[in-house]
Amino acid sequence: MTDAPSTDAVAETSDAPSFRYNAALAQDIELRWQAYWDEHKTFESPNPAGPLADAAALEDRGEKLFVLDMFPYPSGSGLHVGHPLGYIGTDTYSRFQRMRGRNVLYSMGFDAFGLPAEQFAVQTGQHPAITTDENIANMRRQLHRLGLSHDKRRSISTTDPAYYRWTQWIFRTIFESWYDVDADKARPIAELVAEFDSGERTLDDGRDWAALSGTEKEQVLADYRLAYVSHAPVNWCPGLGTVVANEEVTADGRSDRGNFPVFKRNMRQWMMRITAYADRLIEDLDVLDWTDAIKTMQRNWIGKSHGATVHFPSAAGPITVFTTRPDTLFGATFMVLAPEHPLVDALTSPEQATAVAAYRDAAAAKKEIDRTDDTKAKTGVFTGGTATNPVTGEEIPVWIADYVLMGYGTGAIMAVPCGDQRDFEFARTYGLAIPAIQQPSSEWFGEHGIEPTTGADTSTWPVAFVGDAPYINSANESGLDLNGLSDVAAGVSTTNDWLEADGHGHATINYKLRDWLFSRQRYWGEPFPVVYDTDGVAHVLPEDQLPVLLPETDSFAPRTFDPNDADTDPESPLDRLDDWVNVTLDLGDGPQPYRRDTNVMPQWAGSCWYELRYLDPTNENRFVDADVERYWMGPRTDERPDHPGGVDLYVGGVEHAVLHLLYARFWHKVLFDLGHVSSKEPYARLYNQGYILADAYKDDREIYVDAFAVEERDGEFFYEGQPVTREWGKMGKSLKNAVSPDEMYDSYGADTLRLYEMSMGPLDQSRPWETRDVVGMYRFLQRFWRNAVDEDTGDLVIADRDPDDETLRLLHRTIDAVGTEMDNLRFNTSIAKLIELNNHVTKLDGVPRSVIETMTLMLAPLAPHVCEELWAKLGHDETLTYEPFPSADPALLVDDMIELPVQVNGKVRGRITVAADAPNDEIEAAALAEDNVARTLDGAAPKKVIVVPGRMVNVVA
RNA sequence: GCCCGGAUGGCGGAAUUGGCAGACGCGGCGGACUCAAAAUCCGUUGUCCUCACGGACGUGUGGGUUCAAGUCCCACUCCGGGCACCA
DSSP states (O other), X not given: OOOSOOOOOOOOSSSSOTXXXXXXXXXXXXXXXXXXXHHTTTTOOOBSSSTTBOHHHHHHHOSEEEEEEOOOOOOTTOOOTTTTHHHHHHHHHHHHHHHTTOEEEEOOOBOOOSHXXXXXXXXXXSOHHHHHHHHHHHHHHHHHHTTOOOOGGGOOBTTSHHHHHHHHHHHHHXXXXXXXXXXXXXXXXXXXXXXXXXXSSOOTTOOOGGGSOHHHHHHHHHTTBSEEEEEEEEEEETTTTEEEOGGGBOTTSBBTTTTOBOEEEEEEEEEEOGGGGHHHHHHGGGGSBOOHHHHHHHHHHHTOEEEEEEEEXXXXXXXXXXXXXXXXXXXXXXXXXXXXXXXXXXHOOGXXXXXXXXXXXXXXXXXXXXXXXXXXXXXXXXXXXXXXXXXXXXXXXXXXXXXXXXXXXXXXXXXXXXTOHHHHHXXXXXXXXXXXXXXXXXHHHHHTTOOOOOXXXXXXXXXXXXXXXXXXXXXXXXSOBOBTBOOHHHHHHHHHHHHHHHXXXXXXXXXXXXXXXXXXXXXXXXXXXXXXXXXXXXXXXXGGGOOOOOOOOSOOXXXXXXXXXXXXXXXXXXXXXXXXXXXXXXXXXSEEEEEEOOOBOOTHHHHTSHHHHHHSTTOSSSSSOHHHHHHHHSOOTXXXXXXXXXXSEEEEOGGGTTTHHHHHHHHHHHHHHTTSOSOSOSBSBEEEOOOEEEEEEEOTTSOEEOGGGEEEETTEEEETTEEEEEEEEEOOGGGTOXXXXXXXXXXXXXXXXXXXXXXXXXXXXXXXXXGGGTHHHHHHHHHHHHTTBOTTTOOBOOBSSOOOHHHHHHHHHXXXXXXXXXXXXXXXXXXXXHHHHHHHHHTSSSOBXXXXXXHHHHHTTTSHHHHXXXXXXXTOOSOSTTSOOOOOOGGGTSOSEEEEEEEETTEEEEEEEEXXXXXXXXXXXXXXXXXXXXXXXXXXXXXXXXXXXXXXXXXXO
């Protein structure tokens, strides 16, 4: 009759009813339905083309919906109950939307390259390829047991050569392109070469392109390519044995992985020209449905600021500064260079040489955290050199100080002590002049408790003045005159015009964002598809020579160093493999000897495009078929005209706000510019789920102890008799407070775990795990099950009649509410409404079939296994996955009679029941006649009666 | 220091546009079943006053707007997160 799995009584050790919904029965149901879904390929979603195409199914399914989780790295310790919070949310949403008729793409891959996997391998002595596969298998098992409705055909691992072949292909594509500033998009490098060849474009430095040697041409092109090798200051982390990106360095100058010190060193490394996209990465945030918090973080990281570039002539050549306040040039009485600035040597006078050298050494030795600590007093040294202020013509002293950072702007500033607090403090410390160039208001003086000063005198000022105020002492003989203006914006634009006209500078936009350091000196990553010829010129391998396989070796451990020894050099593990490094290849001009690049890509590479591979996971000709890509990722202008396209719902933790999410947007935009994808953004809607928190306990050595062995006595906590201190933390192995989902499956089953995690609170909020609370959802499922099934016989016990009016109305109100709540990812309130309905029908003498069927469908996205089981028991032959989600009858959402609270002076004194469409005067009369209202009024005539239709009545006495 | 969030019973959390504060769950209390316990089920549960009817108080603090404020405005306190010598 049905191919749904059959129910067998579960043997019980106790005398509990054989068909009570308990952990054993739940497990039985869950394993059977998981097998059923696999066998029937229930969650496979059809593509419009290629091997996953299925025209009939596509016709059936309706509009596409791409739901995506941030994919995990396959950890060696497996999952704890905190990991799947987001996955349960996306699974529930996906199941709900399938019932709403959408063609849902939902799968899960593994971000398996990178440091964690490599470190785990080093610890266990196993090759990372082996441990990674084992860990993936274990995580797949745990996720499968949770009942996640993934299309398993679409799962990928970034470590699979069939996957990273295309990661290398995208690298190749980026390498072979350049950013055309005029067209404001990336274009193939071949088109740039063609422009140089034809003379349409000439070299900036005036050289003749045609006269350059091949190597020289390559050097020119390298300055245009979006992936290039640079010799520049990078973040060297001896403790990890590799360089890391700016985004991977914490505010206190340490690696976010491993927490080792990071040092700035000049090194030859691969970079990606993400800065070319700075503006678009900011602008396109506007069309994304992301939280403002994440958008703000990305904007701050890119750090766009408007200002001016100004050149100060000096004996050592012009010193170029960036300033956001060119209007304060008249107040620039000295300059400050970062200690590492290249002009320092040339500017330093013989008398100051010793002091300058000593200061530079001290600055270099300082840890980043000390250098960027703005609470410390400012230090610096005079170089003995001077530069010319272009607006005043004055010779001003040039200092070096470590509060000026080489990594921002030009590494040099003009100091305006009257208008910048840092410069002010520096000038006070070293007795430099602080002439005023704006006249602050008397209020400003009042706020700082000093007598107003006029003119240049600032001797009594406690701080610099920042803001709008009339300019003074701000005119020169070459036609720049700000005096009389009092608006900073006007001052800035006037000054910029003058600077440009006189050739001293020009308006500029500066960014905090630096190019992305893309190479790592580790083993477990994607090899660069790059070789060097005997002249040292880099060649990217042609498509047909990809993938460049990561070579097999036993010596995959990185060379790491004393974490504090900055004077070390990175050594790539791949460097040791001479046979692999030295190759003879035919790149079109016959077999030639080459050396392979021995770097690997950062972990972020694989996660920059994985969502695209889900679409077409087995394609061997392209990273994704164009039609398939357009179907799943294309912009949806039916939703809104500026829809950017991309993933419809992307759920993950907030910790990737500027790492993965920035890099992935950058790659996607390059692919978009080159016509390889149809959406300008990868993730249209981003939702940040919260974390599961758990108490963690530390002993007096500050070491975490097993949280499950801690006892509480009178508000104090003890571990093995010793007092310990409690703190909040994310759940995790390192805090020794992790609860495994396997424990929950054993005690309650997956459906209960799913319901509990969804009921704890809003999905975007962090919440503390309480194992003892889980039983609430278990009891709910038991009650729900008992409403339909006889616990002793396992037979259906539904009532053979139509629901009463009250039940019917509650049912439809619940349908209405649950649909809306689920649409908005508010699963906690969906569950509350379903429990409310279930509690109501529990009191009935038997639940009508129509009610139990509707409830089963509504609960199915949240607790799919038990609902499938009931659905089958109710006589249905097929999975409920594609049953339409119940819809509410609008006529049943409005009641004939309604109860209204009656307030007297804002306090509820009684209730009246009136017809829903009763006129106001009738409601008013009923309200005043209510016993307790009348008593409260005590005969006094009401001053006013406010009737809020359908809501309430307020009597003003 | 700057920018975002947030604060509601013993606990997690609910509350369209301002309109019955505390939905739902945990825990507590009382009861049923049981020799007993666990599990399960039923009832009850913001605090205080009252035998009761009922009343007073109550959404971090202090003001304000309003017939009516958890919700809006002003000023603060505390907590979480992000950024931070960014010129």
